[in-house]
Amino acid sequence: MTALAVGVVGAGWMATDYHVPAFSDHPRTTVVGFAERDDDRRDAVAAETGLPGYADASALVRAHDLDVVSICTPPSTHEPIFLEAVDHGCHVLCEKPLATTVASARRMADAAAEAGVVTQVGYLHRYYENYRRALRLLDEHLLGDIVEVTVAHHSTPPTQGWYYDPTLSGGGVARDLLPHSLDVLFEVFGGDPTVTDASVRHLRDRAVEDAARVSLDFDGVPVTLSTTWTQTEGVSRFMVVGTEGWLELDAERLEGDVYGRPFAFEGGRLPIVDLGIADLFPASDEDAHTARIHDFADRAAADDPDTAAPASRGVAVAEVIDTAYEMAGADWNGDESDTDGPSAEGRQ
Amino acid sequence: MNVLVTGATGFIGLNCLHALDGGRFDGEPIEPVAMVRPSTSTARLPEGTETVQADLRDPDSLRAAMVETDAEAVVHLGAAVYETSEMAGTNTAGTENLVDAAAAADIDRFVFVSTVGAHPDVPADPGSPYQQSKVESEALLFGQDHPFAVSALYPTYIFGPRDYRLTRYDVVRVIAANRVLVPPLYTHDEYNIVHVDDVVDSLVHCLTADAAGRHLVTGPNLANGQVLRTIARHAPGNCTVLGVPYAFTRWGIKPAMDLLHRVGVSPVPGDGFLERGDFGTVAPPLESRAPVEQRSWERALADTVAWYERVGLL
Numbered sequence: 001m002t003a004l005a006v007g008v009v010g011a012g013w014m015a016t017d018y019h020v021p022a023f024s025d026h027p028r029t030t031v032v033g034f035a036e037r038d039d040d041r042r043d044a045v046a047a048e049t050g051l052p053g054y055a056d057a058s059a060l061v062r063a064h065d066l067d068v069v070s071i072c073t074p075p076s077t078h079e080p081i082f083l084e085a086v087d088h089g090c091h092v093l094c095e096k097p098l099a100t101t102v103a104s105a106r107r108m109a110d111a112a113a114e115a116g117v118v119t120q121v122g123y124l125h126r127y128y129e130n131y132r133r134a135l136r137l138l139d140e141h142l143l144g145d146i147v148e149v150t151v152a153h154h155s156t157p158p159t160q161g162w163y164y165d166p167t168l169s170g171g172g173v174a175r176d177l178l179p180h181s182l183d184v185l186f187e188v189f190g191g192d193p194t195v196t197d198a199s200v201r202h203l204r205d206r207a208v209e210d211a212a213r214v215s216l217d218f219d220g221v222p223v224t225l226s227t228t229w230t231q232t233e234g235v236s237r238f239m240v241v242g243t244e245g246w247l248e249l250d251a252e253r254l255e256g257d258v259y260g261r262p263f264a265f266e267g268g269r270l271p272i273v274d275l276g277i278a279d280l281f282p283a284s285d286e287d288a289h290t291a292r293i294h295d296f297a298d299r300a301a302a303d304d305p306d307t308a309a310p311a312s313r314g315v316a317v318a319e320v321i322d323t324a325y326e327m328a329g330a331d332w333n334g335d336e337s338d339t340d341g342p343s344a345e346g347r348q
Numbered sequence: 349m350n351v352l353v354t355g356a357t358g359f360i361g362l363n364c365l366h367a368l369d370g371g372r373f374d375g376e377p378i379e380p381v382a383m384v385r386p387s388t389s390t391a392r393l394p395e396g397t398e399t400v401q402a403d404l405r406d407p408d409s410l411r412a413a414m415v416e417t418d419a420e421a422v423v424h425l426g427a428a429v430y431e432t433s434e435m436a437g438t439n440t441a442g443t444e445n446l447v448d449a450a451a452a453a454d455i456d457r458f459v460f461v462s463t464v465g466a467h468p469d470v471p472a473d474p475g476s477p478y479q480q481s482k483v484e485s486e487a488l489l490f491g492q493d494h495p496f497a498v499s500a501l502y503p504t505y506i507f508g509p510r511d512y513r514l515t516r517y518d519v520v521r522v523i524a525a526n527r528v529l530v531p532p533l534y535t536h537d538e539y540n541i542v543h544v545d546d547v548v549d550s551l552v553h554c555l556t557a558d559a560a561g562r563h564l565v566t567g568p569n570l571a572n573g574q575v576l577r578t579i580a581r582h583a584p585g586n587c588t589v590l591g592v593p594y595a596f597t598r599w600g601i602k603p604a605m606d607l608l609h610r611v612g613v614s615p616v617p618g619d620g621f622l623e624r625g626d627f628g629t630v631a632p633p634l635e636s637r638a639p640v641e642q643r644s645w646e647r648a649l650a651d652t653v654a655w656y657e658r659v660g661l662l
Contacts, residue, residue, distance in 0.1 A: 136660035142512065145389045243389065244512070261514035263521065263661055270585065270662065274525040277614050 003030040004091075004300060007064055009057045009081050010072035011036035011045040012160070014095060014289075019070045020049060022293035028301035029068060035060040057081045066090050068300055070293075074162040075170050079104045082311075086111045091118040091300040093293065096179040097321070098314025100170025100332070105318040109311035120296040120307040121314040123183035125236070127288035127295070129268020130254040131184060134238070134247055138188050142258055143242025146188070149218075150241075151181045151225040155234040157210070164206050166332040172208030173229040174200065175321055175332075181225055181238065182317045183309050188240075189218035192316070196222075198324035203230050208332070214324045251288070349378050350418050351555060354404065354446065355425030356382030360461060362392055362510045364423065364548045369394035375556050381417040383426070392512065404442030407449060414453035421457040421555055422450050430513075432477045439481035444488050451495055459554045460489055460500045461547065464540075464628055467502040467564060490562075499554035501547060503565040504628030507648040508544030509655035516652055517661060523576060524583040524653075524662045529590060537572040537625035540635070543648035549640040557639075564637040567645045569629045578646050582653040584662055597621050 006023045008015050011034050023029045033052045036042035046053040054060040061069070061084060069085035071078055071094040078094055085092050092112065098121045099105035112119045125131050137143070155177055162168040169175060185193070193216040200209035210229040215222065239248040247256030255264040264271075267284030274280075292308075299307045325332060355361045361382070367373070368380050382399045384390060390399055402413035404426055413419075424446055428434035443460070450458055465472045466482035473479050489498045507516055523529065542565050550565050573591060580587040592601075598621075605618030636642065656662045 133660045140659040141389070141391045142659060142661070145391065259513045259515075261517045263517070270521070271525045272527050272585070274522065279525070 003028055004067035004297070005030060005032045005064055006068040006070055007032060007057075007060045007066045007090075008034040008070045008072060009060065010034075011038075011041055011053070012072060015070075015072040016045055016048070018289040019072055019093075019293060020051070022290045023068070023070065023297060025290070026294050026297040029297045032064050032066070033060050057084060061085065061088055061090075068093070068297075071095060074168045075100050075175070076168045079108055082108045083111050086115045086117055089115060089117060091296075092311075093120050093122065093296045093300075094311075094314070095122040096314070097121075097170060097175050097318065098179075098311060099318055100175070102315060102318040102322045105311070105315040109315045112311045116305070118296075118300045118303065118305045118307060119311040120292075120299070121179070121183075121309045121311065121317075122292065123180050123309050123313075124288055124292060125180040125184050125238075125251075126187060126308060127292040128251045129286060130249045130251060130265060131238075133265060133268050134240070134249050134254055135184070135187055137247060137256075138240065142244075143240060143246065143256075144244030145242060146221050147241045147243060148221060149185065149188070149223040150239045151185075151223070151237070152227075153177045153181055153225070153236040154228045154231045155236075156231055157204070157229045164208055166208050169208065171321065171325060171330070171332045172200070172206065172212070173210050173227050174212035174214065174324060176229075177227045177236075178212070178214065178225055178321060179314075179317045180236070182320055183313060184238065185216070185218065185223060186313060186316055189221065191219055193218045193223070193320060195320060195323040195327055198327040200325070200328045200330050203228070209328075209330060212324070212328070214320070216320065251286075252284075349376055349420050349555065351378055351380045351421045351423055352383055352400070352413060352417050352419040353380050353423045353425065354383045355427060355461075356380075356384060356397075356399075357388055357390065357392060358425055358427075358429075359506065359508075359511055359513065359515070360544060360547055360551075361425045362512070363508060363544045364425070364551055365397055366394050366510070367545065367548045368552075369397070373552050373556075378552065378555060380423075381419070383413055392510070404445060405437050407445045410445055410449035411452055414449050414455070419450075419453055419455055421455055421459065422446065423551055423555070424458065424460045427478075427481070429478055435477050435481040439478075440484045440488075443485040447488055447494070455496050457497050457499065457555055458489070458494070459551055460485070460498065461551070462486070462500050462502050464502045464504045464564065464566065464630060467562060469564075469634060470502070470630055497560040499559050500562050501550050501554070501565055502562065503542050503547045503550075504540035504567060504630065505542070506544050506547060507541055507645075507652040509651055510544075511652065511655065514661070517656060519575070520579055520583060520653055520656055520662070523579045523587045523589070524585045526587050527585060528588050529576060529580070537575075537627065538629045539570045539572070539575050540567050540628040540630055541570060541575070541645040541648050542567045542638070543643040543645070543651065545651075546638055546640065546642045546648075550638055553639050559639055563639045564630070564634055565639075566628075566630050566635055566637045567642070567648075568635050569632070570645065572625075575649065578649050579653060582650045584657065 035054045042053040069090045197215035201211040214225045245258030266281035271279040400413045402409035428438040462482045465479040577589045602618035602621045608614035609617040
């Protein structure tokens with residue numbers, strides 16, 4: 001069986017630490033080349049990996065008969081690379097956010113649907129074992145009816161400069177971090193949420209917001225998300241309250257209670273010793289990045305477009321973030337206005 | 349046969365409705381209608397299940413439900429099992445309301461699921477408000493001149509899938525969460541276990557056969573070790589259940605835990621290690637009784653473990 005030829009666009013840490021190794025390890029894919037705009041970086045990665053490097057995606061696509069294009073570049077570059085890949089009939093794994101606006105995301109999703117290629121946006125959370133387990137518990141209605149969801153995703157400031165240039169990033173921390181949690185929320189609830197409130201703040205005098213709050217309504221269930229870029233040590237927690245119990249999780253630990261019966265997992269696993277007064281969990285070598293890339297590779301190899309988060313999911317996520325920015329008065333495609341003022345409420 | 353089912357979203361009710369939905373039974377078709385309160389979630393019911401809104405505490409709503417569903421039989425599973433303050437209103441008065449509504453609707457059969465301690469041949473636990481409420485319901489059903497046939501089931505300790513209240517989770521999880529079983533599991537608990545599907549089959553038997561009267565649904569009496577080792581065979585984690593002599597627990601573990609408690613390491617003393625639990629045991633002549641062919645108690649445990657694993661709790 002011939003392995004799918006993969007071209008990786010962008011040679012930053014996400015590409016070299018995860019995409020290239022993961023596609024190389026997968027039995028149905030092989031990396032044949034990469035594209036990187038920066039000459040020094042391109043030479044260094046070529047020397048390190050032994051792969052041919054090209055100055056841009058077009059050169060990479062022209063040089064190889066690619067089956068898969070993996071996009072690891074800043075958000076503003078996603079659309080032209082994505083469309084060119086799709087035009088060549090390639091399956092596409094694109095890092096999040098899919099696009100800097102919902103209009104751009106929609107053009108990408110439409111092109112992929114028309115070409116019949118397999119796409120996936122690089123949302124991470126659902127690939128942690130704790131999240132997989134939580135999604136099963138919720139899918140089985142273990143908590144009863146969901147009453148509310150609270151998401152807190154707070155991270156260290158990004159080190160790469162493009163994150164702070166809205167023409168490249170499409171926004172600040174909301175555009176960067178909320179897609180992971182929104183993907184999980186769409187998985188839990190489905191459907192279209194209403195953005196009921198949104199606000200952004202600039203805590204560190206950046207050109208884009210580094211703190212944001214968004215309130216959603218998923219068919220009557222209130223969901224609150226808050227996110228910052230100001231931490232020394234990050235945290236990403238997800239709490240779901242139901243009529244019969246609750247659960248709270250991050251990548252390391254999942255715990256909850258149903259009718260007074262507690263449960264707890266670490267890395268998706270039960271303890272190996274639980275004495276009641278103390279417990280011991282098995283060591284975890286979980287690698288969610290590799291898991292998501294391999295999952296996409298499985299689907300691409302099977303020519304199965306029903307991936308965990310196809311480009312259409314990227315459209316739904318972009319709709320929420322665009323609406324939140326609009327409601328908060330942050331127009332990253334134009335001028336920002338009054339982002340510290342009171343937020344509007346009740347707008348769709 | 350149109351059957352109004354109370355307690356449809358509970359442990360037995362959900363298994364009953366899923367079994368009927370799955371077509372496990374031959375003979376006269378049974379068309380269940382789930383009676384639910386307005387606030388009850390129906391998300392766990394089989395897709396397409398017919399529902400009617402009513403409340404055991406509201407006689408008018410019950411009479412309306414009987415008419416609306418054109419009920420020919422009632423399966424009465426609804427009860428407050430854990431909320432002591434609601435037992436009188438829901439279990440005793442609620443049963444009386446339902447019996448009255450059933451009589452007014454001229455139904456043919458009334459099937460009631462009680463508990464083993466409410467059976468006349470089994471001594472009731474005077475300290476259990478739940479059992480007492482079920483005993484009081486007995487008087488409403490038997491020794492009365494009803495215009496319908498009455499059947500009652502008396503199951504012991506039920507295991508099986510769809511235990512959404514996680515009533516059996518503690519005993520399963522503690523095995524799955526230990527490679528070697530540790531205290532406080534070496535107590536002298538005893539069990540009498542039946543499969544929830546045996547209760548469901550018995551219900552259907554009472555609806556479709558000439559089965560008026562009382563029916564025990566019991567398994568064999570089991571020692572703690574038998575139950576724990578069987579769970580360990582099916583649960584993830586390859587737990588080894590060690591047989592620790594009771595004397596070691598009494599004179600070794602308990603004093604050690606008392607000491608740890610005194611120095612502040614353990615939040616509780618060792619008294620719990622000497623408690624004896626009885627989960628539905630019956631006198632030997634009453635073991636392994638049911639109006640239908642029964643599944644094994646081992647399968648009841650295996651199916652329980654499999655369900656907890658499937659939904660993500662193990």
